[in-house]
Structure formats: structure tokens, C-alpha cells
């Protein structure tokens with residue numbers, strides 16, 4: 774269970790969201806909603822441990838989290854299969870063949886990742902999640918560049934992950950058709966204007 778309590782997150786020296794609390798249980802998905810610039814990416818980065826929280830607590834995250842952000846994080850000179858094998862070895866996990874199948878990458882498995890189209894790169898970036906063995910997927914706009922068929926593959930992968938007791942926290946503007954998903958609107962948690970604590974030394 775991922776538990777976020779009274780969290781305040783900041784970006785560029787400014788508090789963005791404050792008083793954020795939610796729980797994410799095994800088998801559940803939580804979709805962050807809010808307009809551009811509302812703070813969804815900042816919240817996801819903080820939950821994933823990529824930046825410190827200004828205040829509040831996050832428990833149950835850490836090593837349990839696999840994060841996929843705006844960048845696909847691929848190695849251009851490795852093949853599709855080699856990219857997945859590399860990440861599987863980093864996480865000491867397996868599942869390369871299942872990941873290739875789930876994201877329709879079998880026929881592309883020997884192609885250099887750098888030669889893939891934007892949507893194919895995104896499919897490979899998302900397939901990486903399946904070889905991490907980590908239970909909590911934290912995903913920032915995972916469906917960018919994906920066509921309708923690929924969005925359906927992604928939704929199937931998330932549903933499969935939830936069915937195995939995993940969970941997913943994601944920012945997305947589209948309806949993925951995942952009945953387990955709850956919506957969390959970040960709008961009401963907009964921070965009152967004030968400088969973030971970490972920048973005090975530079976004021």
C-alpha cells in the first residue's frame with residue numbers, strides 16, 4: 774500500500790501542491806487529473822523519489838516503484854530485445870518475452886531502438902515496466918504518441934498488472950477504460966504562493 778499524507782510538493786523553488794493525501798492499495802489504480810501546469814508531474818516525481826517533498830510523508834514507495842516519465846529512457850544503439858534484457862538485469866527480474874508480446878514488439882525485437890517511431894519507442898518504454906518486477910507503477914502521460922490500438926495494449930498491461938496485485942498511479946488526460954481506476958483531482962490542492970523551503974538559502 775502506498776500512502777501519501779499531507780504532502781507538499783515544489784518545483785523551481787515554488788510550492789505547487791500542498792495538503793495532498795491519498796492511499797493506493799494493491800490491485801488499484803489512481804488517475805491524477807488537473808489542467809496543464811497543475812502539478813501532476815511534480816507530484817509523480819516526488820512520489821517516485823526523484824525530488825524531495827517539501828512537507829508530509831510518503832510510505833510504501835521507494836524500491837516498490839517503477840517510474841515512467843516523459844522520456845522513454847531507451848538505449849538507441851541496443852535492439853528492442855536488448856533494451857528490455859538490460860532493464861530486466863538491472864532490476865534482477867525477467868519477463869522479456871511477455872513484455873515483447875504485451876506491447877506488440879515481437880516483430881521489432883531485433884531493431885535498434887533508435888530507429889523506432891515515436892509510438893514504437895513509447896511502447897518499448899512502457900514495456901520496460903513489465904521487466905522491473907516492481908509492484909507500483911508511477912506513470913506520467915503514458916499514452917503520449919500511442920495510437921488507439923497501442924492505448925488498448927497499454928490498458929491491458931495495466932489491467933494485468935492490477936490483477937496480479939500491482940497498482941498504478943498515473944497522470945493521463947484520456948479514459949483508459951480501467952474500471953478499477955479512481956480519479957484524484959489535484960486542483961483543490963493548489964498551494965498558496967510561497968517560496969519552497971529548499972530555496973531559502975538563495976533568497
Ligand SMILES: Nc1ncnc2c1ncn2[C@@H]1O[C@H](COP(=O)(O)OP(=O)(O)OP(=O)(O)O)[C@@H](O)[C@H]1O
Pocket residue numbers: 784785786789807808809810811812813814815816
Ligand atoms: N524545472 C522547472 N522549473 C520551474 N518551474 C517548473 C519546472 N517544471 C515545472 N515547473 C512549473 O511547475 C508547475 C507544475 O508543473 P507540472 O509539470 O507538475 O504540471 P502538470 O500538471 O504535470 O502539467 P501538464 O499537464 O502540462 O504536464 C507549472 O507551473 C510549471 O510551469
